[in-house]
Amino acid sequence: MKTTARIKRLLLTARAVSAAMAAALALTLPACDKSSEPRFGNEGGEEATSTIARLKSLCTGECTPVTADITVGGVVTANNLYGEFHKTLVIQDESGGICIAVDGAELYVDYPVGAAVTVYCNGLTLCDYGGKVQLGTTPADAYGAGRIPRAELGRYLRVSGDGENPLRPAALTFGEIGPRHIDTYVYFNGVHFAETGNWCDTDPETGRPVTTERLLADGTGRTLPVRTSGTCTYATEPVPQGTGSIYGVIDYFNGKYTLRVTNREIDFATGAGLPTAYP
Known part of the structure; x- marks a missing residue:
């Protein structure tokens, strides 16, 4: 009888240990799966490792x-x-x-x-x-x-954010543009287009807009090319006339700086209205 009771106690103990191990395994497996998955943005609290x-x-x-x-x-x-x-x-x-x-x-x-x-x-x-x-x-x-x-x-x-970060463009003059400004968001005040015409020229064979540069001038007579892609939705619209502010990203190629307008941000005394979003 004592032997039978002892065997029963051992079986109950083994079952309890097995149940505990199964519970621990159930808690551990999801954690292992999660840690093996790639994480992005701020999900894991990871910060940038480089500027x-x-x-x-x-x-x-x-x-x-x-x-x-x-x-x-x-x-x-x-x-x-x-x-x-x-x-x-x-x-x-x-x-x-x-x-x-x-x-x-x-x-x-x-x-x-x-x-x-x-x-x-x-x-x-x-x-x-x-x-x-x-x-x-x-x-x-x-x-x-x-x-x-x-x-x-x-x-x-x-x-990795809510998409509502305030954009703070740097106010520049044409003479201040340098290597550190490449691919950065800037704006120029008191400028005007030194030429008329559409933002982009048209290919005579296809009739499609092609990437074009128009000169922007400041009050001292200095100029900066504004480069507009032929894919732009307002490519066939005239450049605004008057004087005002223009916002964009500084581009660079083989020693030449240009401005590329971003988000159609132009605040001139007169100018065309905003186009329909692309496409």
């Missing part, structure tokens, strides 16, 4: 693959809402800005201007195109960084 300026300094040739776990954080300052930045996002932090090449349309839906984003750079490539560093994939041609496939963009770029 944009530091990231750009790692580009030591025409193309430099990023092989370390580097993350940068910034705010979207330009996208393709009005077709101004075709298949391109521009982000900026306090140290500078950088453009990201993406093979996708309607980027403004997921990455609106003002959205805080985290970029996971490992696996991407830094490319020096005409003296300006871009971020994307290994180039397939001689026209800068390759575009990140839209389906893979979530691996590298994730919105």
Whole structure:
């Protein structure tokens, strides 16, 4: 009888241990699964490990693959809402800005201007195109960084804020533009277009707008080209007349600075109304 009772006690103890182990395993497995999944943005409380300026300094040739776990954080300052930045996002932090090449349309839906984003750079490539560093994939041609496939963009770029970050463009004069301003959000006051015409010229063969530069002038007679993509929704509209302010991102290629208007931000004494959002 004593032996039978002892066996029963042992069986009950074994069952209790098994139940405890099963409960512990049930609690542990989800944690293991979660830790093995990639995390983006602020979900895991991860902060940027580099500034944009530091990231750009790692580009030591025409193309430099990023092989370390580097993350940068910034705010979207330009996208393709009005077709101004075709298949391109521009982000900026306090140290500078950088453009990201993406093979996708309607980027403004997921990455609106003002959205805080985290970029996971490992696996991407830094490319020096005409003296300006871009971020994307290994180039397939001689026209800068390759575009990140839209389906893979979530691996590298994730919105990490509420999309309501105040954008504070730097007030510049034409004479102040320098390397640190490349791909940064700026504005100019008291300027006017030194020529008339549409934002973009038209290809005589196809009738389609083509990327065009129009000279912007200040009160001293200095000028700065405004470069407008042929994909822009207001490409066939006339440039505004009068004097006022214009906002955009500084571009650079082979020693030449240009301004690219972002989000159709133009405040002139007279001017055309805002176009319909793209597309």
